[in-house]
Amino acid sequence: MLEVKNLVKKFGSKNIAVNDMSFSINEGEICIILGPNGAGKSTTIKCIAGLLKFSGEINIFEHSNKSIESKKILGYVPETPSLYELLTVNEHLEFIAKAYELKDYEGYKNELLKRFDLDDKVDKVGRELSKGMQQKVSLCCALLIKPKIIMFDEPMIGLDPKAINELKKVFIELKEAGCILLISTHIIDSVEQYWDRVLIMNKGEVVKDLNKESLIHNTRTLEEIFFEATDEVKGA
Numbered sequence: 001m002l003e004v005k006n007l008v009k010k011f012g013s014k015n016i017a018v019n020d021m022s023f024s025i026n027e028g029e030i031c032i033i034l035g036p037n038g039a040g041k042s043t044t045i046k047c048i049a050g051l052l053k054f055s056g057e058i059n060i061f062e063h064s065n066k067s068i069e070s071k072k073i074l075g076y077v078p079e080t081p082s083l084y085e086l087l088t089v090n091e092h093l094e095f096i097a098k099a100y101e102l103k104d105y106e107g108y109k110n111e112l113l114k115r116f117d118l119d120d121k122v123d124k125v126g127r128e129l130s131k132g133m134q135q136k137v138s139l140c141c142a143l144l145i146k147p148k149i150i151m152f153d154e155p156m157i158g159l160d161p162k163a164i165n166e167l168k169k170v171f172i173e174l175k176e177a178g179c180i181l182l183i184s185t186h187i188i189d190s191v192e193q194y195w196d197r198v199l200i201m202n203k204g205e206v207v208k209d210l211n212k213e214s215l216i217h218n219t220r221t222l223e224e225i226f227f228e229a230t231d232e233v234k235g236a
C-alpha cells in the first residue's frame, strides 16, 4: 500500500504547493491525480519519489519513502525526461540494471525496447534522441526494475499514438500484476476507462476522491465533476 499522511510542501514561506494531503492506494489500483496547471500534482509525485523535502509521512509497503527498501520497488517517470547526453539507450538500461542489482533482466530489457520501438536505436546516445524517444527510454528504465509502485507524471505528452497505445496496455499489465500506479494528468480524455481511483487536486488540496463505483452511480461525467470541483470554466 502507498500511504500519504498529512503531506505539506512549501516553496519558500508563502507558496504552499501541497496543503495537508492524505490518501492511500492499494495494490493493483490505478489512481489518477487530475488537476489544473499548478494544482500540485507534480510536487506530490516528487515528494513520494523522495526528490523533495516535505513535512508529513509517506510509506510505501510500510517502509518510509526515504528507506532503501522503498526506493528499490519504486519506479518514476518524470514529466520531462532527463537522460545522460553521452550514454546510449542500451547503456541507460544497463546503468539501471547495475544500480538496482537486477538479475536475469536481458530478456525483459529487449522486450521493452521492442515494445517501444527502441530496438533499432540502442546505440544512439541521449542527445541524439527526439523528445518522444527520450520519454520512451525513461519509461523503459522505470519499468525495467519491475516496480511494485510506479508513478507517471503526464505520461502521454510527447508520445506518438502507437506508444500511447502500448503504454495503456502496460498500465493494465502492471495493475494485473498487483502494482500500484499513480498517474498525473490534466487531460481528462487521456485517462478514460482504465482508472480505479481519481484524486482531483486543486490549489494543493484533494478536492474530490472518487472510485469507479461512485461514478457509475453519478449522473455527471468525470469532466463535469472536474470542472465543478476545481472551479475551472470549460473552454475559457
Ligand SMILES: Nc1ncnc2c1ncn2[C@@H]1O[C@H](COP(=O)(O)OP(=O)(O)OP(=O)(O)O)[C@@H](O)[C@H]1O
Pocket: 011, 015, 016, 017, 035, 036, 037, 038, 039, 040, 041, 042, 043, 044, 186
Ligand atoms: N521548484 C519550485 N519552486 C517554487 N515553486 C514551485 C516549484 N515547483 C512548483 N512550484 C509551485 O508549486 C505549485 C504546484 O506546482 P506543480 O508543478 O506541482 O503543479 P502541477 O499540478 O503539476 O501543474 P502542471 O499541470 O502545470 O504540471 C505551483 O504554484 C508552482 O508554481
